Amino acid sequence: MHSKERPERVRTLVVDDEPLARSNLIVLLGLHPEIELVGECGSGAEALSAIRELKPSLVFLDVEMPECDGFDVLEMLGRDLPHAVVFVTAYDKYALRAFDAGALDYLLKPFDNARFERALDRAKEKITQGRSSPRARESLVVKSAGQVSFLKVSEIDWIEASDYYSCLHVGTKSHLVRRSMAELDQELDQSIFCRIHRSTIVQLDRVRGLKLNEGGEYDVVLNNGTRLRLSRRYRAQLQSRLGSPGSWSES
Structure with a gap:
């Protein structure tokens, strides 16, 4: 009897300069077996290198970080952008700019588990669509x-x-x-x-x-x-x- 083929796991990276904030996200992500945590970063510069090297499909990205913030990361990535980016920040003033920069969702700290689940569901849906239809727009x-x-x-x-x-x-x-x-x-x-x-x-x-x-x-x-x-x-x-x-x- 042949076992069913396991669905492709979602390669995920967590970026936040606060260790506690990273830990909280990692705990929530650990509740989902379809998520593969490929790394965590404490700065924008680390995030740039990690995204280009590890090629995650999903990135939870802090906005305010020293030297290189979340918006700088997205701008400098160019064609290396992940399929889905969820901004995470304690400041709601960045919300409109985040969506303009191409973020899929915007988690405002502190957020509850239900809000996190909605963001994750949106990300997984977008990633699935991207895998099934990767052709350039005509x-x-x-x-x-x-x-x-x-x-x-x-x-x-x-x-x-x-x-x-x-x-x-x-x-x-x-x-x-x-x-x-x-x-x-x-x-x-x-x-x-x-x-x-x-x-x-x-x-x-x-x-x-x-x-x-x-x-x-x-x-x-x-x-x-x-x-x-x-x-x-x-x-x-x-x-x-x-x-x-x-x-x-x-x-």
């Missing part, structure tokens, strides 16, 4: 003037963060979608799109070249003349995607 749902339509992502020139939405620029038109930049960065085809700033994503085929601005930094110039700020953090990534620096137009 279209986005756009709501405008009471109508719902599907926009092909291949038509998008560039994307910018707009408060708690993202603004899709398509020719002379723009569309707001209730998606964070972090979510879009994860879901869009990385052979077509590239992040050039924490608030900006461009379609590579639309890039004409680079141009120095008055501050001595580079702007990305699109075929339609639009100029977008290029962050130093993303310059190397754009360079590798477009080719050697010598092939860039800087005029």
Whole structure:
């Protein structure tokens, strides 16, 4: 008699600079056999290394940490973002920014077991969906003037963060979608799109070249003349995607 195949366990990392807070989360996670605790970290810098090395699907991430906070961790991870991130903090002032950064949920300390269970259930559901449909997005749902339509992502020139939405620029038109930049960065085809700033994503085929601005930094110039700020953090990534620096137009 063959035994049933065991479901894949959820690789989970706990990040908090307070040892007691980490211990509490680890105890709660230990009640779930489907959770595999792959590590715990006491700082944002440790979290960056651990996430890239251990590749957890789920991360419980503290917001306020010295030197490198939870938002810095998400921003610097780029394409290494886990499937699900649950922010954990004692301060409710970060809630909206957490969701804008792509967090799945937001646990406000002190939280009870029932609230933790709801967050964990949401995370497991999202991870299961991601495993079953890992393909990059080909279209986005756009709501405008009471109508719902599907926009092909291949038509998008560039994307910018707009408060708690993202603004899709398509020719002379723009569309707001209730998606964070972090979510879009994860879901869009990385052979077509590239992040050039924490608030900006461009379609590579639309890039004409680079141009120095008055501050001595580079702007990305699109075929339609639009100029977008290029962050130093993303310059190397754009360079590798477009080719050697010598092939860039800087005029």
